[in-house]
Amino acid sequence: MNKEEQVIMGFRDLFNKMVWLNKFKMEESLKGYKSSEVHCIEYIGRNLDSNVTKLAESFYMTRGAISKLTKKLIEKGLIESYQKPDNKKEIYFRLTEQGKVIYKIHAELHKEFQERDKDVFEQVTEEQFDSMLRFVEKYSRHLDAEIKKLGVDIQSE
Amino acid sequence: MNKEEQVIMGFRDLFNKMVWLNKFKMEESLKGYKSSEVHCIEYIGRNLDSNVTKLAESFYMTRGAISKLTKKLIEKGLIESYQKPDNKKEIYFRLTEQGKVIYKIHAELHKEFQERDKDVFEQVTEEQFDSMLRFVEKYSRHLDAEIKKLGVDIQSE
DNA sequence: ATTATTTTGTTGACAAGGAAACAAAATAAC
DNA sequence: GTTATTTTGTTTCCTTGTCAACAAAATAAT
Numbered sequence: 001m002n003k004e005e006q007v008i009m010g011f012r013d014l015f016n017k018m019v020w021l022n023k024f025k026m027e028e029s030l031k032g033y034k035s036s037e038v039h040c041i042e043y044i045g046r047n048l049d050s051n052v053t054k055l056a057e058s059f060y061m062t063r064g065a066i067s068k069l070t071k072k073l074i075e076k077g078l079i080e081s082y083q084k085p086d087n088k089k090e091i092y093f094r095l096t097e098q099g100k101v102i103y104k105i106h107a108e109l110h111k112e113f114q115e116r117d118k119d120v121f122e123q124v125t126e127e128q129f130d131s132m133l134r135f136v137e138k139y140s141r142h143l144d145a146e147i148k149k150l151g152v153d154i155q156s157e
Numbered sequence: 158m159n160k161e162e163q164v165i166m167g168f169r170d171l172f173n174k175m176v177w178l179n180k181f182k183m184e185e186s187l188k189g190y191k192s193s194e195v196h197c198i199e200y201i202g203r204n205l206d207s208n209v210t211k212l213a214e215s216f217y218m219t220r221g222a223i224s225k226l227t228k229k230l231i232e233k234g235l236i237e238s239y240q241k242p243d244n245k246k247e248i249y250f251r252l253t254e255q256g257k258v259i260y261k262i263h264a265e266l267h268k269e270f271q272e273r274d275k276d277v278f279e280q281v282t283e284e285q286f287d288s289m290l291r292f293v294e295k296y297s298r299h300l301d302a303e304i305k306k307l308g309v310d311i312q313s314e
Numbered sequence: 315a316t317t318a319t320t321t322t323g324t325t326g327a328c329a330a331g332g333a334a335a336c337a338a339a340a341t342a343a344c
Numbered sequence: 345g346t347t348a349t350t351t352t353g354t355t356t357c358c359t360t361g362t363c364a365a366c367a368a369a370a371t372a373a374t
Contacts, residue, residue, distance in 0.1 A: 003290070004271060004274075004278050007286060007289050007290060010289075010293035010294070010297070011168060012172070013297060014293050014300070017217070017301070018300060020217045021300055021303060021307075024307065034330090036330080036331095051352080052352070052353055053352065053353080059173075060173045060176070060177045061331070062333075063352075063353065063354085064331080064353085064355080065330075065331045067354055068330080068331080087339085087340080088338085088339060088340090089338070089339040089340060089351075089352055090339090090340095090352065114161060117299065120292075120296045120299050121161050124292060126160075128288050128292070129160045129161075129164060132167075132292070133160070133163060133164060133167060135281060135289070136167035136171050138277050139171055139274070139277045140167070140171045140174060142276065142277050143175060146178060147174070147177075147178055150181065193360080208322080208323085209322070210321080210322065218361070218362090219361070219362055219363075220322075220323065220324085221324075221325080221361075221363075222361045224323060225360080225361080226360090228324090245368085245370090246323080246368070246370060247321090247323090247370095248323070317373080317374080318372080318373070318374090319373085320371070321368105321371085322367105322368085322370090323368090323369105324365105324366080325366080326366105327362105327363090327364090328361105328362085328364105329360105329363095330360085330361080330362090331359085331361095332357105332358085332359075333357090334356090335354105335355090335356085336353105336354080336355080336356100337353090337354085337355105338353090338354105339351085340349100340352090341348100341350070341351085343348070344345100344348090
């Protein structure tokens with residue numbers, strides 16, 4: 001196995017682990033809330049005028065899936081929808097007071113994760129960070145171009 | 158947003174993209190085979206004496222899910238199960254001839270991906286590779302320790 | 315040796331997400 | 345201005361994965 005593969009597979013494994021562990025911790029502190037719901041709340045809290053389409057693109061999920069998820073969050077009273085006076089098609093979301101509470105708890109949890117992983121990151125130099133960021137950005141742009149080449153309507157796939 | 162977050166979120170985004178794109182390409186060349194099935198075949202092809210438990214741990218999925226997936230692969234004639242004379246409990250898997258065909262096609266596809274992404278990796282120095290690998294390994298070990306701390310039966314969660 | 319615990323794999327009920335078809339509104343073409 | 349195309353969000357059906365309960369075998373405890 002060459003180093004490219006090692007890096008990719010290493011990150012894949014690392015990522016699976018992180019997702020699994022953080023999901024576990026998340027659903028432990030935020031009982032009654034699924035991690036997908038919390039991620040959705042996080043996105044809506046961070047980004048103004050989120051809608052189904054933007055959420056779907058960000059999470060690499062279908063609009064149908066997001067539509068159902070946001071519907072559930074509205075029923076639970078965590079988010080609410082609104083529209084703009086000059087557009088009767090697009091539907092945006094924002095957090096309710098109750099949603100903001102979850103958002104804050106999530107943010108706290110995030111800090112806990114950072115604290116937990118501090119030791120690992122402390123040993124990374126500024127140069128290493130920058131080098132990794134450059135790699136990520138370059139690779140990401142490269143894949144964007146490849147995705148564009150497909151010339152495909154994302155929703156239908 | 159600090160650099161730790163940038164790195165983590167950058168990799169998350171990069172990863173989502175890669176999974177999405179490679180899944181698309183995979184199911185395009187290997188029509189009739191889902192990427193989850195192909196991943197399973199890949200693992201069984203690579204690892205001697207794979208069983209439900211090992212697959213589940215590697216993929217961070219439940220044994221139940223893997224049990225169903227392998228059942229389907231057996232029905233499709235891609236893998237077969239076998240046991241050892243001195244153990245009537247554990248059930249292992251190996252590829253059938255048909256499964257090996259898929260395995261090889263997948264390996265070819267993998268090479269195509271490497272070719273496709275060559276430009277990105279060519280610009281990474283040996284030092285950068287090593288630095289990333291050290292980071293991944295350190296972080297991975299750190300998370301292993303954290304997962305161990307949970308003291309939890311993985312299956313039940 | 316006998317009993318208790320753990321490991322391994324399977325099943326059925328349920329939930330989450332994808333695919334495709336659809337309606338309504340917005341935008342582009344003409 | 346009218347018509348065609350695209351965008352946006354929803355719904356229904358289906359697949360995939362989780363959860364929890366279970367049985368059988370292996371291992372540990374006594």
